[in-house]
Amino acid sequence: MADPGTVAASSLAEQIKAEFAERLDLLEDARQITPLARRLTELTLAEIAEELGVTFTEDGAAPFVTHLAVALTRLNRLEMEAVPSAVVDEEIRHRTRERGVIQRVMEECEKLLDREIPDSEIAYMTVHLCAILDDD
Amino acid sequence: MTSREIIRIVAAGVDAAGMATIAQEAGGGRVEAAALGDMQGARLVKKGQADFYLGTCWSGGGGALAAATALLGSTKVGIAGTPGMAVSDEKVAQLVSEGKIAFGFPYEQSRSAIPIIIKAILAHHDTNGEEAGNG
Numbered sequence A: 001m002a003d004p005g006t007v008a009a010s011s012l013a014e015q016i017k018a019e020f021a022e023r024l025d026l027l028e029d030a031r032q033i034t035p036l037a038r039r040l041t042e043l044t045l046a047e048i049a050e051e052l053g054v055t056f057t058e059d060g061a062a063p064f065v066t067h068l069a070v071a072l073t074r075l076n077r078l079e080m081e082a083v084p085s086a087v088v089d090e091e092i093r094h095r096t097r098e099r100g101v102i103q104r105v106m107e108e109c110e111k112l113l114d115r116e117i118p119d120s121e122i123a124y125m126t127v128h129l130c131a132i133l134d135d136d
Numbered sequence B: 001m002t003s004r005e006i007i008r009i010v011a012a013g014v015d016a017a018g019m020a021t022i023a024q025e026a027g028g029g030r031v032e033a034a035a036l037g038d039m040q041g042a043r044l045v046k047k048g049q050a051d052f053y054l055g056t057c058w059s060g061g062g063g064a065l066a067a068a069t070a071l072l073g074s075t076k077v078g079i080a081g082t083p084g085m086a087v088s089d090e091k092v093a094q095l096v097s098e099g100k101i102a103f104g105f106p107y108e109q110s111r112s113a114i115p116i117i118i119k120a121i122l123a124h125h126d127t128n129g130e131e132a133g134n135g
Helices: A004-019 A021-029 A035-052 A058-076 A086-091 A096-113 A119-135 B016-027 B038-046 B062-072 B089-097 B107-131
Strands: B007-013 B031-035 B052-057 B077-079 B102-106
Touching: A004 A021, A004 A035, A021 A035, A021 A058, A021 B038, A021 B062, A035 A058, A035 A096, A058 A096, A058 A119, A058 B038, A058 B052, A058 B062, A086 A119, A096 A119, B007 B016, B007 B038, B007 B062, B007 B107, B016 B031, B016 B052, B016 B107, B038 B052, B038 B062, B052 B062, B052 B107, B062 B077, B062 B102, B089 B107, B102 B107
Parallel strands: B007 B031, B007 B052, B052 B102, B077 B102
Antiparallel strands: none
């Protein structure tokens, strides 16, 4: 029998894939994102949702999802990372928990991207995540 | 003033409602602005039901314009500012004259960037009439 935890995680991943299918299809079809970045985006969302107990919906999380997919594409295509922002750094100065979650999930992505994910990219992902959590 | 003298703007991204308010105020009665999701907003522009698209994200780059680029094509979108490059009159005038109808910039620049973009759009519209934008 399958481990209930594994089944739940798998179900969550499927829900997330379905929730953002239209958005990610559009971006992938237009080559705005790579297939690998899309897959990593879906996995990242599932990991964060499970770890923080947050529900990602198209209404509330669209900017985060698009940002994640575009940022991971930038890294996948070996393009320049996003320019750091002092405003963003200040915004997340005390959000060590959220930053830690992003950092941990991105360490997994680094293995598949074969590239270190810079602090500026971690910061932008964190500020998007915090916006969703604060809205909740 | 006829309805086609009104410029229709859609705002999407971080604090889209705030962006729409700034755009409307900057337009001085010549702009109608609405806050929408990025895909919905870009689709309205594509269908000709809105004239221009303003998009923000925290970095001003890909996320602000990803949906608009996918739906309108890369020739119609322009990055007006990034955290390392403030939105300027010259840059926006150039983008508008090139026929861009979707503009991306970082959320932190919204208050300064949107009036610059609206001013450039209105100036271009006054010079070129209904050929300007998506009208």
